[in-house]
Amino acid sequence: MYQPAITGTGVFTPEETITNDELVVAYNAHADLFNAEHAAEIEAGTVKAKPHSSAEFIFNASGIERRNVMNKSGLLDPARMYPELPPRADDEPGIMAEIAIKAAKIALDEAGLEASDIDAVICAASNHERAYPAIAVEIQQLLGTGGFGFDMNVACSSATFGIQVAADMVRTGSVRRVLMVNPEICSGHLEWRDRDCHFIFGDVATAVVIERAEDAKGPRFDVISTRCVTQFSNNIRNNNGFLRRTRDGGMEDRRDMLFMQEGRRVFKQVVPIVNELITSHLADEGFEADNLKRLWLHQANKTMNDLIGKKVLGRTPEPHEQPNILQDYANTSSAGSIIAFSQNSADLVDGDLGLICSFGAGYSAGSVILRRVA
Numbered sequence: 001m002y003q004p005a006i007t008g009t010g011v012f013t014p015e016e017t018i019t020n021d022e023l024v025v026a027y028n029a030h031a032d033l034f035n036a037e038h039a040a041e042i043e044a045g046t047v048k049a050k051p052h053s054s055a056e057f058i059f060n061a062s063g064i065e066r067r068n069v070m071n072k073s074g075l076l077d078p079a080r081m082y083p084e085l086p087p088r089a090d091d092e093p094g095i096m097a098e099i100a101i102k103a104a105k106i107a108l109d110e111a112g113l114e115a116s117d118i119d120a121v122i123c124a125a126s127n128h129e130r131a132y133p134a135i136a137v138e139i140q141q142l143l144g145t146g147g148f149g150f151d152m153n154v155a156c157s158s159a160t161f162g163i164q165v166a167a168d169m170v171r172t173g174s175v176r177r178v179l180m181v182n183p184e185i186c187s188g189h190l191e192w193r194d195r196d197c198h199f200i201f202g203d204v205a206t207a208v209v210i211e212r213a214e215d216a217k218g219p220r221f222d223v224i225s226t227r228c229v230t231q232f233s234n235n236i237r238n239n240n241g242f243l244r245r246t247r248d249g250g251m252e253d254r255r256d257m258l259f260m261q262e263g264r265r266v267f268k269q270v271v272p273i274v275n276e277l278i279t280s281h282l283a284d285e286g287f288e289a290d291n292l293k294r295l296w297l298h299q300a301n302k303t304m305n306d307l308i309g310k311k312v313l314g315r316t317p318e319p320h321e322q323p324n325i326l327q328d329y330a331n332t333s334s335a336g337s338i339i340a341f342s343q344n345s346a347d348l349v350d351g352d353l354g355l356i357c358s359f360g361a362g363y364s365a366g367s368v369i370l371r372r373v374a
């Protein structure tokens with residue numbers, strides 16, 4: 001058995017940003033258009049008028065201030081309200097592979113590795129732009145890694161589940177070095193015309209290199225232990241899929257073919273699952289919560305993270321103990337906890353313990369205990 005370690009991480013942040021104010025101006029213009037177009041039905045009570053959104057509500061309910069997106073003009077156009085990403089020919093690099101590679105190059109640089117040193121690529125994300133061939137295999141070819149690649153999807157928990165798979169493969173020796181990437185183009189999956197959720201997501205790509213600790217060329221984070229849990233719930237759901245064309249009317253623009261959630265229920269039900277996961281994981285590995293120097297949590301909602309931190313530590317965490325990146329990136333699904341880790345781990349010192357935890361649709365939750373070495 002070999003000790004697996006994280007030796008590099010990378011974050012690719014799309015250039016275009018949208019503030020809450022910009023988002024609300026576009027949404028409200030869309031709502032006004034909708035209400036004017038459906039004035040007669042609204043008057044007759046057969047269609048509900050769309051009320052305005054509010055930047056103040058968004059910040060207070062979620063902690064989000066802005067988000068990065070791959071295309072801003074399309075989704076801020078009140079008559080369109082979804083991103084405009086031109087189709088690419090089959091012999092051009094796919095958009096998910098392209099952004100994953102940008103993050104991967106940063107992670108490989110940090111680890112001091114060439115792409116050819118990698119012998120497995122995992123593309124772990126909430127959405128994949130096509131059914132096959134796997135995005136990971138395309139990344140393998142474009143980057144020039146060896147071995148094999150495969151895609152996996154555990155929604156917001158994809159990265160921690162991906163780290164578990166990668167760490168287990170390195171531990172047993174079936175591969176020596178894994179590149180695990182999380183290209184999340186959440187803007188393609190969000191209903192920007194729905195006031196309840198139009199502010200939630202942003203786009204980003206993250207990458208993590210996991211290899212044998214003995215191969216590390218610099219400081220590293222040993223993966224001490226991983227744990228994953230799932231529990232079926234319909235409270236975060238998307239009914240899109242390959243059987244869509246088999247249903248009558250299945251090709252229509254149906255609301256349930258995009259991200260849907262019962263936000264309040266998710267909040268209430270997921271917090272105890274995450275608290276139980278982290279607490280029991282630490283206890284089973286012989287650690288106390290107070291041993292943790294840092295918690296890198298999934299970035300969905302600031303109040304939710306504050307509550308989880310408080311439950312796990314038994315006190316209000318200091319800001320540096322539980323960094324949030326949500327205000328700048330919004331919810332970037334599986335990439336959120338990896339951004340938090342990547343941007344807030346360099347100051348830890350030899351022996352420090354930290355924990356990455358993600359949670360989301362499924363429900364699913366993953367916990368990764370890390371120890372900084374040198």
Ligand code: CO8
Nearest residue numbers: 053054057061126156186189195196263264300301360361
């Ligand atoms: N502006 C003004 N008012 C609003 C707005 C708005 N934009 N939206 C809602 N309101 C109103 C509502 O109508 C409601 O009014 P009333 O009380 O009169 O009925 C009131 O404000 C309160 O609404 P909510 O109860 O919906 O508001 P909450 O306080 O619950 O906040 C949140 C909503 C922010 C969504 C919150 O519930 C939350 O964050 N919950 C946690 C959700 C979560 O963690 N989800 C994880 C999902 S992500 C994941 O797992 C990955 C899935 C796959 C990713 C796919 C990529 C796209």
